[in-house]
Amino acid sequence: MKTVEAPSRRAISTAYYALFHLLIHEATIRLVQVDDIRPRVARTFDHNIMRKVCQEYATATEEEGEQFRLKITGILIPKGLFNIASTFVALQEARIQADYNLLDSLSNADALLNVERAEAAFEDWQRVETQAVTNGFLSELWCRGIPKRG
Amino acid sequence: MSTATTVWEQIDEGRRLLDRLEQSGFGISSAAWLHFSDDGLWLLYIVSTDADADRSAAAKQKVAREMSGLTTFSISEVKLLGVKDPIGKSLSNGFQGRSLRSQVLDSIKLAGLAVDDCYIYPPSSRSHTFLSDEQKQLLISIYNEIRPLGVDDLPYTDEMESIHREFTERSDSGLALTTRDLFKALKNLGRQGTLGRRTLKEFLSNFRVARNLFVHDRAMAEGDSSHKSMPGGNYTQSAIWLTPKSVQGFNREFFGDLGFDRQMELETNVMKFRTLAESVHANAMTNNELLHQAEEVFVKILEILEPYILITDEERKVEKVLGEVSKKFFLDWVLNWDYELGTDSDGGPALWVNLYIDQSNAVSGQLGRSAAEWNSKVRKALVDAGVDRWPYLRIRTSAEHRAWS
Numbered sequence: 001m002k003t004v005e006a007p008s009r010r011a012i013s014t015a016y017y018a019l020f021h022l023l024i025h026e027a028t029i030r031l032v033q034v035d036d037i038r039p040r041v042a043r044t045f046d047h048n049i050m051r052k053v054c055q056e057y058a059t060a061t062e063e064e065g066e067q068f069r070l071k072i073t074g075i076l077i078p079k080g081l082f083n084i085a086s087t088f089v090a091l092q093e094a095r096i097q098a099d100y101n102l103l104d105s106l107s108n109a110d111a112l113l114n115v116e117r118a119e120a121a122f123e124d125w126q127r128v129e130t131q132a133v134t135n136g137f138l139s140e141l142w143c144r145g146i147p148k149r150g
Numbered sequence: 151m152s153t154a155t156t157v158w159e160q161i162d163e164g165r166r167l168l169d170r171l172e173q174s175g176f177g178i179s180s181a182a183w184l185h186f187s188d189d190g191l192w193l194l195y196i197v198s199t200d201a202d203a204d205r206s207a208a209a210k211q212k213v214a215r216e217m218s219g220l221t222t223f224s225i226s227e228v229k230l231l232g233v234k235d236p237i238g239k240s241l242s243n244g245f246q247g248r249s250l251r252s253q254v255l256d257s258i259k260l261a262g263l264a265v266d267d268c269y270i271y272p273p274s275s276r277s278h279t280f281l282s283d284e285q286k287q288l289l290i291s292i293y294n295e296i297r298p299l300g301v302d303d304l305p306y307t308d309e310m311e312s313i314h315r316e317f318t319e320r321s322d323s324g325l326a327l328t329t330r331d332l333f334k335a336l337k338n339l340g341r342q343g344t345l346g347r348r349t350l351k352e353f354l355s356n357f358r359v360a361r362n363l364f365v366h367d368r369a370m371a372e373g374d375s376s377h378k379s380m381p382g383g384n385y386t387q388s389a390i391w392l393t394p395k396s397v398q399g400f401n402r403e404f405f406g407d408l409g410f411d412r413q414m415e416l417e418t419n420v421m422k423f424r425t426l427a428e429s430v431h432a433n434a435m436t437n438n439e440l441l442h443q444a445e446e447v448f449v450k451i452l453e454i455l456e457p458y459i460l461i462t463d464e465e466r467k468v469e470k471v472l473g474e475v476s477k478k479f480f481l482d483w484v485l486n487w488d489y490e491l492g493t494d495s496d497g498g499p500a501l502w503v504n505l506y507i508d509q510s511n512a513v514s515g516q517l518g519r520s521a522a523e524w525n526s527k528v529r530k531a532l533v534d535a536g537v538d539r540w541p542y543l544r545i546r547t548s549a550e551h552r553a554w555s
Binding site for chain 2: 017047051055082087090096099121
């Protein structure tokens with residue numbers, strides 16, 4: 001790995017964690033009433049589960065009026081939520097490649113792209129945070145990892 | 151930790167610290183980097199018999215002394231644990247191969263740490279020096295069987311992975327040696343004769359990228375006269391395939407089965423291409439005449455190497471999909487594109503799309519939004535074409551591509 005790549009790799013990692021923590025923060029605020037318990041619950045969010053949920057949202061099909069329909073449940077979600085889910089998957093993969101795959105060179109432009117992806121996701125968040133479907137999305141990020149009773 | 155370091159740099163320096171500690175007689179039971187999901191920090195955990203409660207302060211001082219010259223992390227990022235500590239026990243289980251990495255992570259989480267990733271050091275970073283004569287012979291014989299054309303500077307090549315797999319299966323050493331350990335052992339055993347040699351695989355990989363860029367450049371130029379470079383035009387707006395990297399690693403000997411005449415024709419054209427590309431590379435400028443010459447030479451090389459550049463049906467399908475998306479949706483500042491099929495970190499089928507952009511025209515602030523839009527268009531087009539792959543976009547500027555040549 002070229003030494004000059006180190007800041008770019010770090011930037012991508014940070015971009016991913018910024019979005020990761022935004023979603024966890026928002027989810028725990030809504031799902032857990034007691035402040036003191038939130039950090040404990042926050043630790044139970046799983047990267048892989050969150051990725052799977054986001055992949056599901058990012059494969060929603062486009063409808064009219066900047067809406068997307070989830071394939072399994074048929075629920076309509078706004079474009080902003082679709083973008084956030086899609087960005088989460090892209091950033092997580094970019095972070096894993098940046099941190100562990102040193103065989104492939106990494107460009108500064110790619111680092112910038114991923115930082116801007118995270119910024120765009122934060123902007124999208126402001127547009128969707130008050131929508132009812134957003135609560136469903138956030139709860140899925142956590143609940144999907146909990147085994148169902150038999 | 152400096153903000154400009156990566157996990158691998160830390161792992162390398164951590165290994166250096168462990169070596170120093172072991173040499174000074176510090177008893178290390180296990181060691182690992184743990185990644186904390188709360189703040190994204192990596193901390194080095196060292197489990198040691200010298201770090202039991204009554205000796206922990208002295209142990210910490212000793213570690214601090216041995217850290218002289220290490221720059222990627224500080225003593226505050228090193229945690230010492232005694233061997234009876236529950237986290238220490240979990241790490242030792244992973245270290246001795248009694249638990250899988252995921253089990254180690256689960257047990258650390260149960261012990262109360264918000265950890266989502268870890269790197270556990272193998273039993274000794276100098277294990278290769280402890281190979282018995284019999285094990286050394288086995289390693290050499292596996293090396294000779296696999297006959298790697300070139301084990302590159304980095305240990306993680308396909309050949310080294312095969313050597314590692316074979317050695318692990320056939321050796322009953324009980325040593326948990328990593329690929330890197332065996333790489334070092336081979337170097338110590340004088341099997342570095344072919345290290346760094348160019349391989350056919352490497353050359354074809356470079357040429358394949360060039361071929362893709364060449365074909366896509368032509369496709370994007372159809373009906374768009376502004377796409378091609380004008381006389382005296384800037385290098386960055388011209389053909390990105392016209393770079394020395396396109397033929398980097400070429401060796402005539404790779405192509406003995408073409409027959410002498412064809413082999414010589416290939417070499418002559420590769421040399422011509424390299425000269426043209428270097429002249430563009432040096433002056434950062436091109437013109438239509440030079441571009442035309444380079445195109446002719448490149449087409450000849452492409453024709454000769456056609457049997458070596460295998461394009462699967464799925465790749466053709468992907469190429470068609472991306473070609474259509476690029477014409478419809480990519481903005482002016484996307485000069486060209488390339489792709490690779492592979493698997494992502496989740497093990498799922500993936501499509502890596504590399505976009506080459508013109509940095510002088512790309513508008514900062516547009517990248518993130520545009521990528522989200524393109525990602526969605528590419529994914530939809532893939533689904534419509536029956537290709538089950540998750541697309542990941544990566545970008546580089548034409549200048550970066552040139553710099554890597």
